[in-house]
Amino acid sequence: MIKTGLCGLTADEIYDLIEPMGYLYLHAVSISNSIYKKSISDIHEFQKIPLKLKEKLVEFASSGIYFPLNLEVSADESVKYLFRTEDGKEFETIYIPDDKRNTVCVSTQSGCRMGCSFCVTGRYGFRGNLTAGEIVNQIIALPDADKVTHVVFMGMGEPMDNLENVIKACKIITAEWGIAISSRNVTVSTVGIIPAVDQFLKRSDCNLTLSLYSPFPEERREIVPAETQYPVQGIIDTMKNFRIKKGRRLSVAYIMIKDINDTDNHLKGLISILQGSQIRVNLLSYHPDRNDKKCSSSAERMHFFKHNLIVSGISASIRKSRGTDISAACGLLASGLKL
Numbered sequence: 086m087i088k089t090g091l092c093g094l095t096a097d098e099i100y101d102l103i104e105p106m107g108y109l110y111l112h113a114v115s116i117s118n119s120i121y122k123k124s125i126s127d128i129h130e131f132q133k134i135p136l137k138l139k140e141k142l143v144e145f146a147s148s149g150i151y152f153p154l155n156l157e158v159s160a161d162e163s164v165k166y167l168f169r170t171e172d173g174k175e176f177e178t179i180y181i182p183d184d185k186r187n188t189v190c191v192s193t194q195s196g197c198r199m200g201c202s203f204c205v206t207g208r209y210g211f212r213g214n215l216t217a218g219e220i221v222n223q224i225i226a227l228p229d230a231d232k233v234t235h236v237v238f239m240g241m242g243e244p245m246d247n248l249e250n251v252i253k254a255c256k257i258i259t260a261e262w263g264i265a266i267s268s269r270n271v272t273v274s275t276v277g278i279i280p281a282v283d284q285f286l287k288r289s290d291c292n293l294t295l296s297l298y299s300p301f302p303e304e305r306r307e308i309v310p311a312e313t314q315y316p317v318q319g320i321i322d323t324m325k326n327f328r329i330k331k332g333r334r335l336s337v338a339y340i341m342i343k344d345i346n347d348t349d350n351h352l353k354g355l356i357s358i359l360q361g362s363q364i365r366v367n368l369l370s371y372h373p374d375r376n377d378k379k380c381s382s383s384a385e386r387m388h389f390f391k392h393n394l395i396v397s398g399i400s401a402s403i404r405k406s407r408g409t410d411i412s413a414a415c416g417l418l419a420s421g422l423k424l
């Protein structure tokens with residue numbers, strides 16, 4: 086008999102399972118607290134529920150929590166974990182400790198079907214979507230789960246290509262009965278699948294960041310094939326036209342590649358598509374894979390972009406890279422998996 090995994094269910098869904106047995110909503114909340122806040126993988130150890138309920142639960146359910154198979158630690162203390170689902174899909178998760186801010190970068194798919202030219206995950210191919218439980222498990226199954234303050238959906242996969250599971254995972258991560266991390270500290274990245282972006286903006290309170298690469302459609306298309314179907318201007322307009330609640334962040338991630346997308350013309354293009362919006366820009370270094378002759382823009386050039394964006398009324402910051410020595414940086418996930 087295949088047992089129901091509880092990790093990935095909402096408190097309401099857990100209640101639907103136990104209510105016919107005569108148990109209360111507060112018992113469902115105790116179960117979700119045991120899973121999402123305490124990372125308890127053995128149902129017998131669940132807290133604040135009757136022994137009889139535990140005995141009934143084990144007959145048809147499992148916690149659904151499973152642990153990483155492997156880990157690599159970076160010189161900067163970031164840790165890359167390898168997970169494998171029961172049906173054999175592999176994916177990676179990064180834990181990035183930084184003083185009081187500890188971030189987990191989760192995957193949403195095993196591989197990816199977007200095929201962005203610079204990205205190792207894209208070359209790994211598509212092996213399948215991760216369920217909401219498999220996404221949430223990447224946080225609660227880590228040794229430092231209780232220290233996590235921020236979550237970014239920037240690992241393997243395109244989150245908007247797995248929208249329902251991503252929205253449900255965001256709900257579990259931010260709910261009081263769930264992990265209870267503020268939605269202001271949860272950011273989902275996308276290459277911009279417009280209908281899904283529109284749905285995500287309406288149905289979730291979490292932050293959204295667009296991976297841009299170039300403000301020019303022809304050039305972006307060569308790096309991000311999704312540009313053909315979902316042009317950058319349409320994505321930016323969708324983000325611009327959405328009335329955002331106070332504290333929610335919409336941003337653009339701009340990976341800077343020397344002499345490729347860091348010219349004065351690119352800066353002008355960036356300013357032109359973003360001016361007058363509340364979209365901020367995060368400038369990131371480029372991390373070449375083996376045999377890649379391209380390299381990152383210099384620190385001076387990145388500061389030049391930042392300064393000019395700010396002077397033009399666009400919020401901008403430079404994000405530092407973490408975990409590059411263990412291939413845990415942007416675009417490098419899956420480089421340790423079998424291609």
Ligand code: SF4
Binds near residue numbers: 199206240276416
């Ligand atoms: S950059 Fe993101 S969307 Fe593009 S192939 Fe890589 S994982 Fe997929």
